[in-house]
Amino acid sequence: MITAFLTSCRPFCIIRRLLSTHHKNLSRNIPPYGNPDRSYMELSQKFYESMKTCANVQSRPLARALHCQLITTGLDVSTFVLNNLINMYSGCGLIDDASLVFNEIELKNVFTWNTMIEGFMCSGRVLDAEKVFDEMPQRDVVSWNSMMSGYFRNGLLEKTVEVFVSMVRRFDCVPDAYSFSCVMKACAGIKNVNLAMQVHGLAKKFEFLGDDSVESSMVDMYIKCDMPDVAESIFVKMKNPNMFSWNSMIYGYSKLYGAQSALKLFDQMPKRDVVSWNMIISILSKHGNVMKTLDMFIEMCRQGFRPNSMTYASVLSASTSIYELTWGAHLHARIIRLHQNIDVYVGSGLIDLYAKCGRFEKARKVFKEIKDHNVVSWTSLIGGAVHCGNEADAFSLFKQMKEVPVTSDQFTLATVLGACCALKDLNPGTQIHAYSIRIGMDPSIPVANALITMYAKCSDIRSANNVFELMLHRDIISWTTMITSFSQNGNIEKAREYFDKMPERNVVSWNSMLAGYVNHGFWEDGLKIYVLMRQQGVKPDCITFVSSIGACANAAIQKLGTQIVCQAEKFGFGSDISVKNSIITMYSKCGRINDAEKTFDSIATKNLISWNAMMAGYAQSGHGNQVVDTFEKMIGSGMIPDHISYVSVLSGCSHAGLVSEGQRYFDMLINEHEIIPTCEHYACMVDLYGRAGLVDKAKDLIDEMPMEPNAAVWGALLGACRIHRNSTMAETALKNLVELDAEDSGSYVLLANLYTDSGNLENVSNVRRIMKDKGIRKNPGCSWIEVDNRAHVFTVDDTNHPRINDVYNALREIIRKIEETGMYVKEDGFGNKDSAYHSEKLALAFGLMSLPAWMPIHIMKNLRICDDCHLVMKLASRVTSRELVVRDANRFHRFKDGCCSCRDYW
DNA sequence: TTAGGGTTAG
Numbered sequence: 001m002i003t004a005f006l007t008s009c010r011p012f013c014i015i016r017r018l019l020s021t022h023h024k025n026l027s028r029n030i031p032p033y034g035n036p037d038r039s040y041m042e043l044s045q046k047f048y049e050s051m052k053t054c055a056n057v058q059s060r061p062l063a064r065a066l067h068c069q070l071i072t073t074g075l076d077v078s079t080f081v082l083n084n085l086i087n088m089y090s091g092c093g094l095i096d097d098a099s100l101v102f103n104e105i106e107l108k109n110v111f112t113w114n115t116m117i118e119g120f121m122c123s124g125r126v127l128d129a130e131k132v133f134d135e136m137p138q139r140d141v142v143s144w145n146s147m148m149s150g151y152f153r154n155g156l157l158e159k160t161v162e163v164f165v166s167m168v169r170r171f172d173c174v175p176d177a178y179s180f181s182c183v184m185k186a187c188a189g190i191k192n193v194n195l196a197m198q199v200h201g202l203a204k205k206f207e208f209l210g211d212d213s214v215e216s217s218m219v220d221m222y223i224k225c226d227m228p229d230v231a232e233s234i235f236v237k238m239k240n241p242n243m244f245s246w247n248s249m250i251y252g253y254s255k256l257y258g259a260q261s262a263l264k265l266f267d268q269m270p271k272r273d274v275v276s277w278n279m280i281i282s283i284l285s286k287h288g289n290v291m292k293t294l295d296m297f298i299e300m301c302r303q304g305f306r307p308n309s310m311t312y313a314s315v316l317s318a319s320t321s322i323y324e325l326t327w328g329a330h331l332h333a334r335i336i337r338l339h340q341n342i343d344v345y346v347g348s349g350l351i352d353l354y355a356k357c358g359r360f361e362k363a364r365k366v367f368k369e370i371k372d373h374n375v376v377s378w379t380s381l382i383g384g385a386v387h388c389g390n391e392a393d394a395f396s397l398f399k400q401m402k403e404v405p406v407t408s409d410q411f412t413l414a415t416v417l418g419a420c421c422a423l424k425d426l427n428p429g430t431q432i433h434a435y436s437i438r439i440g441m442d443p444s445i446p447v448a449n450a451l452i453t454m455y456a457k458c459s460d461i462r463s464a465n466n467v468f469e470l471m472l473h474r475d476i477i478s479w480t481t482m483i484t485s486f487s488q489n490g491n492i493e494k495a496r497e498y499f500d501k502m503p504e505r506n507v508v509s510w511n512s513m514l515a516g517y518v519n520h521g522f523w524e525d526g527l528k529i530y531v532l533m534r535q536q537g538v539k540p541d542c543i544t545f546v547s548s549i550g551a552c553a554n555a556a557i558q559k560l561g562t563q564i565v566c567q568a569e570k571f572g573f574g575s576d577i578s579v580k581n582s583i584i585t586m587y588s589k590c591g592r593i594n595d596a597e598k599t600f601d602s603i604a605t606k607n608l609i610s611w612n613a614m615m616a617g618y619a620q621s622g623h624g625n626q627v628v629d630t631f632e633k634m635i636g637s638g639m640i641p642d643h644i645s646y647v648s649v650l651s652g653c654s655h656a657g658l659v660s661e662g663q664r665y666f667d668m669l670i671n672e673h674e675i676i677p678t679c680e681h682y683a684c685m686v687d688l689y690g691r692a693g694l695v696d697k698a699k700d701l702i703d704e705m706p707m708e709p710n711a712a713v714w715g716a717l718l719g720a721c722r723i724h725r726n727s728t729m730a731e732t733a734l735k736n737l738v739e740l741d742a743e744d745s746g747s748y749v750l751l752a753n754l755y756t757d758s759g760n761l762e763n764v765s766n767v768r769r770i771m772k773d774k775g776i777r778k779n780p781g782c783s784w785i786e787v788d789n790r791a792h793v794f795t796v797d798d799t800n801h802p803r804i805n806d807v808y809n810a811l812r813e814i815i816r817k818i819e820e821t822g823m824y825v826k827e828d829g830f831g832n833k834d835s836a837y838h839s840e841k842l843a844l845a846f847g848l849m850s851l852p853a854w855m856p857i858h859i860m861k862n863l864r865i866c867d868d869c870h871l872v873m874k875l876a877s878r879v880t881s882r883e884l885v886v887r888d889a890n891r892f893h894r895f896k897d898g899c900c901s902c903r904d905y906w
Numbered sequence: 907t908t909a910g911g912g913t914t915a916g
Contacts, residue, residue, distance in 0.1 A: 414912035
């Protein structure tokens, strides 16, 4: 009733009117100390209700007005009324007024004392409450309970338990159900299992086990103490579990049996409230069940429950986990429409969503709209900056946050360390390390893990290792981080050592080891890890498949690759775009460009990597025109090319001899897409000109380069000189390669071949001397061929293969047939050729003797193919009528009827 | 009783 009056603009008049009838009638015949009659009781009751309502609505002016009315009615002498006055003032936040009233009461009863304790506790004045408690002449169970719940509300959980223990030890007071509920809440907060079990024992001793509120608190306590099984055993015995217990138990089920069981329990609930819905939505979101989270949110709204900021926080988090911006934006609009303001919880969720979806400015805008920022909203925005690659913003926000000041927590530090990783700059990372020590923060495991990553990414593996060694507790991520740290700083053996000795592994640890091997070119070791992982029953994920298919691609083990693709499909990753992209590369590198094309065409929404993979595939196979077509289609689809796309399209132009197109694309790269060309792009252009015979133009371009040309650029020029027999320019290229201290033996070998071809034997021995002086040795060449589901590897002059004698015989036989054509001589004027038993020849011979006549022979080689072997392959394709495919370090050569797809330029 | 941000693999 009062509440209704309060909406009026003249509340005091109304209160006066409310009380006036009684006042007029009573003021005459109520003596101050007379016996209260019925009317007196009615008025007292009216005041009681008014004061209670006033405390609820927390109106300070109304509180004072009521106090005045009390004085004028003379009711301010009743202890009952005065107790309520204390309560009203405390409720309105006027604790000093409450305290004044308390001190003036002569005849304090136990209610008076208890009310004052509660008042002080509610205002956070714990010491005052303690003083009142100590001074009170007589305590009842409410006094003790008020102290307990007061301590609990003020976050003093241990104190709550202490009060309970003192109460139990005394003989003059027995805990009631409220005391037990309260102490159980404290135990839940402390998460101390032993304490929980002792309290459980006492509840049994005091015979409270049948009490609904005690039992439901106990269910919650055991769940919070991480003993959901005990909680369940209590829950199932409850006759009428209340909403609180159901809600707690849903959470317990999610811990015990997972999200699906929690959902089943939720379905069994006789009735649900908003908390139940929030609980299940939060569980589904945390378990990564995104679609179900969204379904339940819709269902909740459909059933007429009003979502609050907790609901939105969970749903936003789920949307973020799959980068679902459409849903997020829909939620954002809905929140603004229905809830006016955005609190810091929802705001942080929105910031996180927008930033993770690459909309940093939008995230910043939401941040600005939030009134009260806390460490989470700051950290979300800083994390967003890191995620979007704005490291400078991240550091500046971190600085602003400290200036506010908002205190950083572990999350903040780990986030900022992420920015240091991206910069690969040791300075800020070391400063943050020092800062965390200076402010005396206990290093959490994730912060230590982030430090390890930071040091490793900055190539300081010693410091990374130090952090790891100093950790008191390590988790699976700490170990996995060390594996990655070692493998990314060139020490794959050490990585394997840590992998072997880590106490437990998950799919990420396996993936890290797998990727470590694959990235170092140890493809077979990587594939062994994959096999071992499958044998041990570890469930692979899409990253496992991306890496292992990548290993097959590099090793060009197409059959195993196809098998792994089937397994990827079996595990439900067949349509994952990253997996599909890796399949494109695998097929391309295995020379099955048609299968690569099919895979590419099957991707409905291609991303940049899909386009790049397909173009690189075409480029490698020498399908220059297709590269250019694909590039044009990519532009047409609205996809913006990056520097990698341009490497492919330029190399495509080079292969197809499209000089003017290549020039146009190079111009587009700089002017339209504003990419600063790298040495790789220049090397493509040099190759483009060189291949077309424009060696001088190529050299001019090198002279115009704004940066120092690298070995790839000079190598491209050297390659052109070799084909166009320009030994003067070749020497310039070599001179530069030598100055660059190029350790790659390929260029030296090319030059030596050039001199050999022109009969300049003196220079051949000069080149050999330079190589010897610089300690450059020819990379050991090897070739491999897939027969009977395994790769057979051959090295030059191989003697290791079990059927090596048969292989040599077969090779001699094919060379004899080739010599019969009159287009090939086995020996030059100086005896046997160096290249007589090159590994690709051995692989060819093995292929011819092992594979059925209709099957094309695919050979892989780790170096570039030499002239002699190239000629042998061409002629072999004619005399055997077989299609031969050789993938060398640079590209594919498809030999058919005596011709090669590279048109003799590689 | 229920909520938001951080660390490992491609």
